[in-house]
Amino acid sequence: MPEADDICVSYGEDLALIKAAVLAAGKIAKDAYDANDSEVWDKSNNSPVTDADIAVNDYLLKTLCEARPGYGWLSEETKDDHSRHACPRTFVVDPIDGTRAFIDRTPNFAVSVAVIQDGKSIAGALYNPLTDEMFEATLGGGAKLNGTDITAPDSDKIEGIKMVGYARKFRRLGWPDMDCHVANSMAYRMALVACGKADATVAFTPKSDWDVAAAQLIATEAGAIVTNLHGAAPSYDGETTSGLGIICAGKTLHALLLARVTPVIAQFQKSDDKIKDFGFMGTTQTDRESKDTPMSDENMQLLHLVIGGELVDPNKTEFKDLKAVDFVGAYANFADAHAAWKGAAQRTVDNAHMRYFVLHAHELIDPDKDGVIG
Secondary structure, eight states: OOOOOTTSOOHHHHHHHHHHHHHHHHHHHHHHHHHTOOOEEEOTTSOEEEHHHHHHHHHHHHHHHHHOTTSEEEETTSOOOOGGGTSSSEEEEEEEEOHHHHHHTOSOOEEEEEEEETTEEEEEEEEETTTTEEEEEETTTEEEETTEEOOOOOOSOSTTOEEESOHHHHHHTTOOOOEEEOOSOHHHHHHHHHTTSOSEEEEOSOEEHHHHHHHHHHHHHTTOEEEOTTSOOOOSOSSOOEESOEEEEOHHHHHHHHHHHHHHHHHHHHOSOHHHHHGGGOOOOSOOOSTTSTTTTSOOOOOEEEEEEEBSSTTSOOBSOGGGOEEEEEESSHHHHHHHHHHHHGGGTTOTTEEEEEEEHHHHHSTTSSSOOO
């Protein structure tokens, strides 16, 4: 096992620490998920956060920093103190990567922790507590899923691959037909590629260090190539924690995907009206109030539906009886819809298989955000 500076422990010792921590943190997240009573609010960047995110963050901060007091800390839910620039190693943490999935009650979120040194991940652990999947890797030590070695797949063509991403984006860009699936967690998307459950994932929107630090190591140690949309490998020692998208796939397939992405980036950079020309690439499901969103200056009606019912499996979205689905109401803003969802969720206390959902129907009716149905 490679060794770092003598002031640091081995990669394997760091991995053992973060694996134990994400496993325990995953239990905190799952308990909150099962309780189904988390408080939800929007952060300043118009992204959701829950009290479960904060609870997991607080646990990891205490556990990891007490174990490695000389390490730096970078987390989505903690103000950046730039300690990563001063410390030999740093924990890079996303307490719940895929908070929207957690809120929407889909099993596509994960607790993600990486240890970085000199801008590179040297140990990473990623745990999905609903599927009980523990992904892990050390630099040069390979990647595992639940203790078993994993290898990322590869393909010499794009058509027909299993892609984790938004089908409508690829259709608008004129890409070949693919088998597309959505997962809100960027880290989990990359882990699915690493273990062969998907062939590739492409994210066109900016991703932060905490979204990818652990998953990048896991995917690359499994044989995948991970870059931003310009084809450069992510680095975690910059002044900013935000990067330009992600392409994750086997070596041959990655080259094909990068060749598809490159002209899109060139067109984006040349565009005089990026919102008009590329607004459809956004994936936000919150109300479009920002001046930077394509429909903000128009009186576009928003439509949030709140429904619920008894599920066959509480971790999946198959209703036991569609005729018995409970329609709570239709709402013109997310705040009212969330309040109605929260009120209806109280009905699930006596039935563990009863679940309620907020459907952002305007996103389904107008997926390209251009005011045209379809």
